Amino acid sequence: EVQLVQSGAEVKKPGESLKISCKGSGYSFTSYWIGWVRQMPGKGLEWMGIIYPGDSDTRYSPSFQGQVTISADKSISTAYLQWSSLKASDTAMYYCARHGEMATIRSAFDIWGQGTMVTVSS
Amino acid sequence: DIQMTQSPSSLSASVGDRVTITCRASQGISNYLAWFQQKPGKAPKSLIYAASSLQSGVPSKFSGSGSGTYFTLTISSLQPEDFATYYCQQYNSYPWTFGQGTKVEIK
Numbered sequence: 092e093v094q095l096v097q098s099g100a101e102v103k104k105p106g107e108s109l110k111i112s113c114k115g116s117g118y119s120f121t122s123y124w125i126g127w128v129r130q131m132p133g134k135g136l137e138w139m140g141i142i143y144p145g146d147s148d149t150r151y152s153p154s155f156q157g158q159v160t161i162s163a164d165k166s167i168s169t170a171y172l173q174w175s176s177l178k179a180s181d182t183a184m185y186y187c188a189r190h191g192e193m194a195t196i197r198s199a200f201d202i203w204g205q206g207t208m209v210t211v212s213s
Numbered sequence: 214d215i216q217m218t219q220s221p222s223s224l225s226a227s228v229g230d231r232v233t234i235t236c237r238a239s240q241g242i243s244n245y246l247a248w249f250q251q252k253p254g255k256a257p258k259s260l261i262y263a264a265s266s267l268q269s270g271v272p273s274k275f276s277g278s279g280s281g282t283y284f285t286l287t288i289s290s291l292q293p294e295d296f297a298t299y300y301c302q303q304y305n306s307y308p309w310t311f312g313q314g315t316k317v318e319i320k
Contacts, residue, residue: 138308151308201262203256
């Protein structure tokens with residue numbers, strides 16, 4: 092079964108760093124782009140960026156460029172989303188999702204992770 | 214950025230109704246358009262890609278159409294499990310962008 096399993100909920104203070112994960116299984120992890128999507132409480136979906144685990148080619152939305160870092164460790168089939176200094180406004184649910192066509196950047200998401208809730212509060 | 218505008222923002226419908234949601238792009242995106250369903254407290258579920266192709270396992274009561282700047286998602290006969298929020302997304306130009314969502318509620 093193809094699936095993406097994300098790390099658990101996090102509660103952090105402003106200024107702290109954080110790295111959340113998304114582990115793929117049931118398919119060739121290095122051959123499909125993985126994306127990250129933010130959903131703030133009660134709001135819609137926002138595309139943050141994508142990574143190709145095969146060579147770590149990465150693209151960011153201008154809204155998130157410089158605010159987060161997307162990475163991947165293909166040896167353990169895991170993609171990451173990290174912050175160096177969290178803000179209260181980073182409080183949101185974060186989803187990873189797989190592009191549906193092998194090695195094709197311009198393809199729709201097909202499989203989603205279950206989401207990781209990040210709460211940033213003093 | 215390409216703006217995706219869905220209409221209506223919400224609608225009330227009855228079981229068995231035929232429902233159509235519209236998504237308009239601020240510029241042409243060919244057929245690089247996807248639709249997703251999200252239920253409260255759950256991750257989105259992929260329904261349609263390339264404007265009109267059903268994802269694996271998605272029932273045929275869902276259908277999509279359109280090209281360029283105008284797209285629709287139709288649910289042929291609304292069932293209780295279809296009450297949810299629906300989002301369109303373009304993946305033609307960076308950054309990929311989502312519509313604001315359409316909430317389908319029970320009348």
